[in-house]
Amino acid sequence: MRFDKNLLVKLCKLSGARSIASAVPELRIYEVGPRDGLQNESKFVPTDIKVELIHKLASAGLKNIESASFVSPKWVKQMSDGVDVMNKIKRQPDVNYPVLIPNIKGYEIAKKCNIQEIAIFPAGSEAFSQKNLNCSVEEGLKRFKEVAEQAIKDGIRVRGYVSCVLGCPYEGPISPKAIAKITEEVLDMGCYEVSLGDTIGVGTAGSVRRMMQEVLHVATPDKIALHFHDTYGQGLSNLLAGLEFGIRTVDSSVSGLGGCPYARGASGNLATEDLVYFLYGLGVNTNIDLVKLVEAGRFISNFLAKPTESKVNRAIADRFKNNHDIIAIASCTT
Ligand code: HMG
Numbered sequence: 160m161r162f163d164k165n166l167l168v169k170l171c172k173l174s175g176a177r178s179i180a181s182a183v184p185e186l187r188i189y190e191v192g193p194r195d196g197l198q199n200e201s202k203f204v205p206t207d208i209k210v211e212l213i214h215k216l217a218s219a220g221l222k223n224i225e226s227a228s229f230v231s232p233k234w235v236k237q238m239s240d241g242v243d244v245m246n247k248i249k250r251q252p253d254v255n256y257p258v259l260i261p262n263i264k265g266y267e268i269a270k271k272c273n274i275q276e277i278a279i280f281p282a283g284s285e286a287f288s289q290k291n292l293n294c295s296v297e298e299g300l301k302r303f304k305e306v307a308e309q310a311i312k313d314g315i316r317v318r319g320y321v322s323c324v325l326g327c328p329y330e331g332p333i334s335p336k337a338i339a340k341i342t343e344e345v346l347d348m349g350c351y352e353v354s355l356g357d358t359i360g361v362g363t364a365g366s367v368r369r370m371m372q373e374v375l376h377v378a379t380p381d382k383i384a385l386h387f388h389d390t391y392g393q394g395l396s397n398l399l400a401g402l403e404f405g406i407r408t409v410d411s412s413v414s415g416l417g418g419c420p421y422a423r424g425a426s427g428n429l430a431t432e433d434l435v436y437f438l439y440g441l442g443v444n445t446n447i448d449l450v451k452l453v454e455a456g457r458f459i460s461n462f463l464a465k466p467t468e469s470k471v472n473r474a475i476a477d478r479f480k481n482n483h484d485i486i487a488i489a490s491c492t493t
């Protein structure tokens with residue numbers, strides 16, 4: 160299906176847009192669709208489809224696209240073609256294509272693919288660390304420190320994740336103080352920012368606030384990103400809670416794809432289309448072409464033969480399909 164851009168009539172000037180827009184002039188979106196979005200899919204997505212998805216996301220205006228992971232293919236087969244993906248994508252000079260790295264072996268493989276940025280991912284819970292990395296939190300931190308040191312020596316930027324920050328599928332609630340402590344350790348490794356992952360999407364605005372109050376004892380807001388899975392539909396309100404604390408980077412996944420094979424009950428990430436629509440409404444500049452983004456979401460959902468998880472994508476596509484000539488897009492022009 161092709162969308163005619165002329166059909167878009169920008170409406171909705173949401174109340175409050177001016178005040179939030181002046182406090183949050185711009186928000187950095189870190190797209191995780193090609194990695195987090197696809198890693199949990201049982202049907203193998205051919206390399207060319209992954210590459211085309213990355214190209215479509217870049218063409219929609221996304222500047223940070225986590226494109227592959229170099230984990231053990233015995234653990235996540237879907238991500239086993241990381242080398243081919245990284246070698247096949249036509250990189251745009253202003254786009255960052257980070258990759259996920261579990262250990263020094265993965266790093267050495269990725270390094271040969273001309274990477275500029277990696278992401279490491281210790282867990283905030285002991286049980287999840289065992290399931291996801293086959294080692295304790297402490298051992299994981301040791302391994303990731305080795306990876307980070309090597310990458311920094313090689314001139315490669317390092318981003319850190321901490322997973323299960325708002326709850327663990329095996330241990331339940333996680334103490335905000337514990338998350339602050341591990342965040343500090345990850346920053347001490349030289350990560351330029353730490354993305355706090357609600358891996359199973361159980362957080363609420365209240366639990367985000369409690370966590371942020373602790374985390375901001377050890378880091379300034381510019382060092383923190385938020386990564387929400389949207390299992391309970393709380394992703395956007397959780398983000399709003401984060402924005403109140405000065406957070407300016409958020410992770411999301413096109414079409415709301417995502418999940419972790421080792422986190423029981425994890426569902427898709429906050430959908431990038433929903434995020435962009437939300438930000439337009441707040442008057443926050445994203446420089447994303449929502450129509451192209453919706454097309455990228457349709458492309459991958461159609462390939463996977465599953466409905467999109469993004470309500471914005473569904474609403475926009477339905478309007479076009481039914482030939483309605485008006486579509487409500489929250490406008491960033493106030
Ligand atoms: P292990 O089995 O303990 O590792 O797994 P091992 O060192 O014993 O190696 C086992 C085999 O894998 C060996 O092969 C290794 O060579 C090979 P064999 O000798 O049997 O033929 N191997 C590798 N091959 C290629 N690349 C590698 C690699 N490493 C080992 N890098 C390991 C330990 C960490 C490797 C494993 O547990 C693993 O790969 N885990 C990753 C699981 C994963 O990808 N989870 C999803 C990502 S995390 C996430 O989604 C959360 C996040 O989005 C944030 C949030 O939502 O909160 C980031």
Ligand code: MG
Nearest residue numbers: 195356358386
């Ligand atoms: Mg995730």
